[in-house]
């Protein structure tokens with residue numbers, strides 16, 4: 001038995017289950033009270049803008065996001081207004097926050113653009129959790145956060161002017177997570193970045209298309225707390241000896257014409 005399985009077996013709740021004849025494999029499925037419920041180790045805060053059904057804009061802070069080439073995977077609650085909007089319109093902007101934007105992020109935290117949350121009853125999962133945990137229904141997230149909308153080039157949801165990197169993106173894949181479990185409700189959404197806007201002051205000098213990590217300090221969420229990155233590199237990176245341009249073949253071409261419809 002390795003130390004992880006040993007930990008599960010030592011947990012008092014599980015010992016009680018075993019005394020009452022519960023089969024051992026059930027023990028592996030439970031999360032003991034002395035185990036962390038999540039491992040949100042530190043990922044960038046993304047402010048996702050989407051379009052509501054009535055044509056207004058929604059903003060949601062999120063951080064379960066990672067990129068490969070020009071694709072990004074987003075982990076979102078299925079009932080979030082953002083998820084509903086993104087699945088309906090197939091469009092969003094990924095606006096990356098800097099570590100001096102914590103005020104706006106905190107203003108958006110524990111808000112939702114979902115009106116249904118106000119009357120959510122027990123048994124409605126994450127919606128009820130939000131209601132019980134002090135979330136507020138906020139229809140005008142731009143006004144509420146003081147952030148400034150800027151028109152996108154290719155899609156309808158606006159960019160957030162204050163964010164140093166903004167990616168116009170299109171939905172390409174929807175994967176329901178936790179399909180093997182009773183408790184579902186999270187979706188992994190794959191989006192394709194169609195166009196990226198970058199503030200001049202975070203560009204790497206001498207390069208047409210690189211961001212300088214010494215100049216940009218993204219906001220990071222780690223275990224629900226907000227951090228910045230250290231102002232200095234820890235050490236020289238061996239990986240960084242590979243030219244960034246060498247990865248370009250892994251980005252799929254972006255068509256000039258966006259494939260979702262854009263009304264005039």
Ligand SMILES: Cc1cc2nc3c(=O)[nH]c(=O)nc-3n(C[C@H](O)[C@H](O)[C@H](O)COP(=O)(O)O)c2cc1C
Nearest residue numbers: 060061062063064076077080081082109111112113
């Ligand atoms: C810093 C931060 C990070 C968050 N990360 C996520 C996340 O990765 N996935 C998620 O579903 N919700 C995340 N949330 C919670 C959402 O913001 C929350 O569900 C919100 O109500 C969504 O808004 P909407 O319903 O208007 O789309 C995060 C909140 C904050 C403040």
